[in-house]
Amino acid sequence: MKAVLYYRGSLSSCNYDCPYCPFSKNKDSKETLMKDKQQLETFVSWVRDQEVERHELSIFFNPYGEALVHRWYREAITELSNLSHVNKVAVQTNLSVKLDWTTELNKKKAAFWVTYHPGQTKESFFVSQCMKLYEQGISFSVGTVGLRSAFEDIEHIRKVLPKDVYVWVNAFKDRSNYYTQEEIERLSRVDPYFEWNVRDYDSLGKKCGAGSNVFYVQGPGLVKRCYKDRRVIGHLYREGLEGLSAERLCGMKKCGCYIGYIHMPEMPIREVYGDGLLERIPTGYVHAHREGEALV
Numbered sequence: 001m002k003a004v005l006y007y008r009g010s011l012s013s014c015n016y017d018c019p020y021c022p023f024s025k026n027k028d029s030k031e032t033l034m035k036d037k038q039q040l041e042t043f044v045s046w047v048r049d050q051e052v053e054r055h056e057l058s059i060f061f062n063p064y065g066e067a068l069v070h071r072w073y074r075e076a077i078t079e080l081s082n083l084s085h086v087n088k089v090a091v092q093t094n095l096s097v098k099l100d101w102t103t104e105l106n107k108k109k110a111a112f113w114v115t116y117h118p119g120q121t122k123e124s125f126f127v128s129q130c131m132k133l134y135e136q137g138i139s140f141s142v143g144t145v146g147l148r149s150a151f152e153d154i155e156h157i158r159k160v161l162p163k164d165v166y167v168w169v170n171a172f173k174d175r176s177n178y179y180t181q182e183e184i185e186r187l188s189r190v191d192p193y194f195e196w197n198v199r200d201y202d203s204l205g206k207k208c209g210a211g212s213n214v215f216y217v218q219g220p221g222l223v224k225r226c227y228k229d230r231r232v233i234g235h236l237y238r239e240g241l242e243g244l245s246a247e248r249l250c251g252m253k254k255c256g257c258y259i260g261y262i263h264m265p266e267m268p269i270r271e272v273y274g275d276g277l278l279e280r281i282p283t284g285y286v287h288a289h290r291e292g293e294a295l296v
Contacts, residue, residue, distance in 0.1 A: 002056045002087075002213060003241055004278065006227070006259065007043060009219035010036040014065040016094055016120040026065065037072045039219035044076045046237055051085045055241060058088040060113075060278055062259065068097045081106040090279040095129045096121065102136060111279035112140035118153035127160055134162060141280045143168040146179075146187050146194070158190045166285040167191060171198040173256060193282070196269055200256035208255075209263035211248035215241070226260050228252055 013028040028036070047057060059080060067073040068091065078101065080089040090111040102110075112133060116126055133140045142161060144154055146169040158167045169191040172178050179187075179198060187194045210216070211225035211233055218224065221237045225248055234244045255261040262269055262277055274283040 001241055001245065002058075003245075004058045004060070004209070004214045004263075005047075006060045006062060006214075006216045007040075008061075008063050008217070008227075009039045009043075011067060011070070012064040014094075015069060015096060016066070016117055028065075033070070036219065037070070040072050040076055042221070042237070043217065043219075044079060047080060047086065048083065050241075051083065053240070055085060057086050058278055059086065059090070060259070061089075061091040062113075063092070066094055066096065067091060068093045068095075074101050077110065078104045081110040088278055094121070095126065095133075099129060099132045102133065102138060105138065107137050107139075110138060111276075111281070112138065113279050114140050114142045116142055116144040116153075116157055118144070118150045123153070123157065123160070127157070130161060130165065134165065139276070139279060139281060141166045141168060141276075141285075143170055143280065145170050146172050148183070151183075151186065154187070154190055164285050166281050168280055169194045169197070170258070173200075193269070193272065197256075197258060200254040201261050201264065201267075202253070203250040203255040203261070203264065204253050205249050207247070207265055208250050208260075209265070210250070210260070212245055214263045215244060225251075226263075228255070228257065228260060 010032055011028060013026045047059065050057060061067055061073065061077070073091070077089055077091055080086050086109060088109050088111060090113055092113045092115065094117060095112070095114050114130065130140065130142060142157065142165060144150065144157070146154065154169060161167060167190055169187050171194070184195055184198060215236070216224045216227050217236055221235050222232050223234050223236050223244055225231060225233050229251055231251070233248070236244070255264065258280065261267055262273070270277060272282050273280070276282060276285070
């Protein structure tokens, strides 16, 4: 079967201290890091073995914290991108690490969900990191949180990055009705699909790929229908994909997270993103650099 796996291990540490993030500047103990490493190695081993089961997998790493500062994540992404039965492997990252290792990636399968945090990094450094991926022809999108204090930084990063790099804005939802209509229009000039993320979608009792062909895997192997739903539907290593897969209607009243609502079949956003749905790259943003023509 074809399946999407979101993976989140025990890692909960980050080298940034964003005020809106509960994991900012958190430091994991050696024991936690070792457990996270072992969990990831078990997961990669399981993925490796799925070739004989003829499963086709797309994998997204979205940890609590920054993964790529740890060697085991870089090695895992590199290996997975080179497995024949893995269609895609993507990772959420602030792109603060050295990128010399990316030359070993399968560029047709690896993708980066890059997050930009004004105040945590210099724009010049962040852009230079993005351009390293761009020049290698590696797919990536750039996203940021739509805080009012960051509006000008968001607009500027859109101006300095190549036009064929998609810049998206995550709506700040810690406060209800945070944006005025004028602000929504302003951010939509940066991200043409921003207004879709401002909304929370009625989801209770509706169909979703979550739990059917989309699975949210915790480090020990426990699987949830989605991260917002706390119910565990099974164990990846004991039951496998066939044992886990079942049509499960959503049990949550609302869905407001991109990695959740994109798997609702009724959402037109799925058509907009096409094969770039996982890494959040709309079909219109194909890196021109891959064909030798940079849009700057």
